[in-house]
Every structure is written in structure tokens, then in C-alpha cells.
Amino acid sequence: MAKQDKKEKPTLVAEPPKAFEPMRAARMLPSFGHLLGSIEPAAYKVPSMMSMVEKRVLFNLARKHYSGEGVIIDAGIFLGGSTVCFGEGIRANAHARAIKRAWDKPVIAFEKAIIGNRMPEFFDRNNVTGMGAPGESFADALRENIAAVADLVDLRIGDIMETARGVDHPVEILFLDVLKLPDISKFMIRQFFTRLIPGVSIVVHQDYFYELLPYIMTDQEFFRDYFTFIGEACSTALFLCTKAIPLEAIEQLEAGLSADEQERLVSIALQRSTDPARRFMVALAKTRLINQLQGEDAAYDYLCHVRREFPEQATSPLPRLRQALQAVEKLCAGGR
Ligand SMILES: C[S@@+](CC[C@H](N)C(=O)[O-])C[C@H]1O[C@@H](n2cnc3c(N)ncnc32)[C@H](O)[C@@H]1O
Numbered sequence: 001m002a003k004q005d006k007k008e009k010p011t012l013v014a015e016p017p018k019a020f021e022p023m024r025a026a027r028m029l030p031s032f033g034h035l036l037g038s039i040e041p042a043a044y045k046v047p048s049m050m051s052m053v054e055k056r057v058l059f060n061l062a063r064k065h066y067s068g069e070g071v072i073i074d075a076g077i078f079l080g081g082s083t084v085c086f087g088e089g090i091r092a093n094a095h096a097r098a099i100k101r102a103w104d105k106p107v108i109a110f111e112k113a114i115i116g117n118r119m120p121e122f123f124d125r126n127n128v129t130g131m132g133a134p135g136e137s138f139a140d141a142l143r144e145n146i147a148a149v150a151d152l153v154d155l156r157i158g159d160i161m162e163t164a165r166g167v168d169h170p171v172e173i174l175f176l177d178v179l180k181l182p183d184i185s186k187f188m189i190r191q192f193f194t195r196l197i198p199g200v201s202i203v204v205h206q207d208y209f210y211e212l213l214p215y216i217m218t219d220q221e222f223f224r225d226y227f228t229f230i231g232e233a234c235s236t237a238l239f240l241c242t243k244a245i246p247l248e249a250i251e252q253l254e255a256g257l258s259a260d261e262q263e264r265l266v267s268i269a270l271q272r273s274t275d276p277a278r279r280f281m282v283a284l285a286k287t288r289l290i291n292q293l294q295g296e297d298a299a300y301d302y303l304c305h306v307r308r309e310f311p312e313q314a315t316s317p318l319p320r321l322r323q324a325l326q327a328v329e330k331l332c333a334g335g336r
Pocket residue numbers: 047048049050075076077078079080081082110111112113114158159160161177178180184
């Protein structure tokens with residue numbers, strides 16, 4: 001008895017987090033909680049614009065969700081961070097052999113590989129050296145970064161609107177960090193949404209909770225009857241495809257959405273996250289959309305509403321939130 005009394009009591013309460021970091025917390029529906037599992041060091045060694053938790057999600061998608069029923073589309077890979085997560089995830093997958101038998105290259109990765117104006121800043125911050133100047137190719141560095149998983153990857157260098165044409169496999173994971181223009185978003189939907197497998201395929205939008213690209217929300221939410229929102233990590237949102245998407249639905253989107261419909265769809269996006277900071281980002285995206293559709297006065301009125309509805313976020317000292325708000329305030333300045 002005396003011995004037992006000396007034993008350390010188990011800790012029943014988790015350590016409180018040191019600081020609450022808006023946009024950082026990841027949440028998944030309980031049945032997808034395994035996507036937040038740990039990650040192997042080999043999978044996160046490539047410098048990336050994604051956070052560690054987003055990398056964990058990609059690694060675990062390939063390790064624990066991916067069955068090989070379709071391919072993984074890895075679109076907008078920059079230096080190859082997502083590709084290495086998927087490749088190493090497949091290697092650690094219990095069905096790796098069967099996957100390799102089904103697909104010679106289960107990951108199809110797309111990247112233009114041209115240094116953009118803001119990339120040198122990223123290279124400096126992350127000690128990435130020998131990369132050249134804007135306008136030059138970084139394809140060689142990319143190939144080197146993903147060499148360890150090259151046997152699993154069909155790497156397509158060039159404009160995705162050319163290099164993805166003709167890819168007609170079923171798609172099990174559709175990772176999208178390339179939707180930088182509305183036309184690319186529409187192109188990717190036409191190319192891949194009819195190839196999603198109901199009950200299996202997951203679309204991963206890396207730029208969903210991001211204030212600059214509201215069409216990503218309207219395009220995705222247009223198909224809300226075909227998906228269930230399953231989770232969020234940083235700016236990433238994940239959607240499980242639940243129903244086959246017919247070509248006619250895609251043609252309806254391509255025919256164009258009314259202004260009212262676009263605003264309604266962003267309002268649906270606004271309710272997805274449980275994190276008020278992410279909802280704030282969507283509200284700022286909606287302000288930008290209103291500015292495009294109705295002009296500065298209407299956008300300014302909506303911005304006043306956003307400030308009232310998100311009092312903590314609108315006065316937050318966090319650079320990410322402050323800068324996003326300031327940029328929208330500038331946009332609406334004429335409405336004041
Ligand atoms: C935000 S970065 C991706 C970041 C990356 N996922 C990571 O983890 O670091 C977007 C990438 O998409 C690429 N990209 C943009 N437009 C493209 C296009 N039309 N075709 C192919 N790649 C494109 C850019 O070169 C850039 O590397």
C-alpha cells in the first residue's frame with residue numbers, strides 16, 4: 001500500500017495551450033480525426049508555404065485514407081512540400097504494394113516552376129539558396145526535392161491548364177493550391193470533379209479560408225449538395241465527395257452565377273468553420289466580392305457590419321488578421 005501511495009498521480013487534465021492561435025487550430029469530423037495523426041520527418045523536410053499541421057493532414061490522407069481506387073492530384077506544389085507528404089504517406093500506407101500495383105505513379109503533381117515576384121522573399125526567409133531570379137525556372141530544384149518519392153510521382157512541369165488536359169483517371173484526393181485565377185478554378189472543376197469517387201474522394205482546398213480568392217468559395221459551395229465539409233487546418237478546408245457530380249452541374253456553373261447567388265454561396269462558406277478567425281477571413285472575402293459586384297459603398301456598409309460582428313478579430317493585433325482587414329479597408333476607402 002505504502003508503495004502505491006508514492007506513485008505519481010496520472011495527469012488527468014491536459015496542459016493548457018500557451019497561447020490560442022487563431023487559424024492554427026485544426027479540426028476534423030470525428031470520423032476523420034486520424035488525418036491529424038503524426039508525420040514522419042522525411043515527409044516535412046521540403047520548405048513549404050504550408051504549416052506543419054497542413055502537412056500532417058496531407059501525409060495522413062495518403063497514409064490512412066488513400067486506398068488506390070483513384071490517383072492523387074497534387075496541384076500547385078511549389079518546391080514539392082505536398083508531393084513529399086503524399087509520397088512518404090503512400091510508403092507508410094498499409095496497402096502500399098497494392099497501390100503501386102494499381103498505379104505506376106499514384107501521384108500526379110503539377111507545377112509551373114517559374115520563380116514569381118514574391119518567391120525570393122520566401123527563399124530568403126527559409127534559407128533556400130541558389131534559386132535564381134523572377135522569371136527563371138526552378139524545375140531542377142523541385143526535381144531534386146522530390147527525388148526520394150520520384151518513383152511514385154508523375155511530375156508535370158508547365159501551365160496546369162495544358163499539362164492536366166487528358167488526365168482521365170478516377171481521382172481519390174484532389175489537392176488544390178493552384179486556383180490563383182477564376183479560370184484555373186473552373187478548369188480544374190471541369191477536368192476533375194466528374195472523376196471524384198462518391199464516399200471516397202476528398203477535395204483539399206489550401207486557399208479556402210483566404211480573403212483574396214472568394215471564387216474558390218463560390219465555386220466549391222455551388223456543389224455543396226455533392227460534398228460534406230469534413231475539416232479545417234490553417235487556411236485549408238477539406239470536403240468529402242458524397243455523390244457523383246454530373247457534367248450538367250459543371251455546365252451550370254460555367255454558365256455563370258448571378259451576383260445574389262455568389263453572395264449567398266460565400267455566406268454558406270462563412271458558416272463552415274468553428275474558428276471565428278477563419279469566419280472573419282471569409283467575411284473579408286465576402287466584402288471583396290461585394291466590392292466587385294456592387295461597388296465601394298455597398299462593400300463599406302458590409303465592412304461596418306463585419307467589424308460589429310467580429311469585434312475581437314477586427315481589433316486583433318495578430319499580423320495575419322490586421323493586414324487582411326487593413327487591405328480591405330483600403331479597398332473600401334471610397335465608400336467612407
Ligand atoms: C501558393 S504556391 C503553392 C505552395 C505549395 N503548395 C507549398 O506547399 O509550398 C502556388 C503554386 O502554384 C503554381 N502555379 C500557379 N499557377 C499555375 C499554373 N497555371 N500552372 C501550374 N502551376 C501554377 C505556382 O508556381 C506556385 O508554386
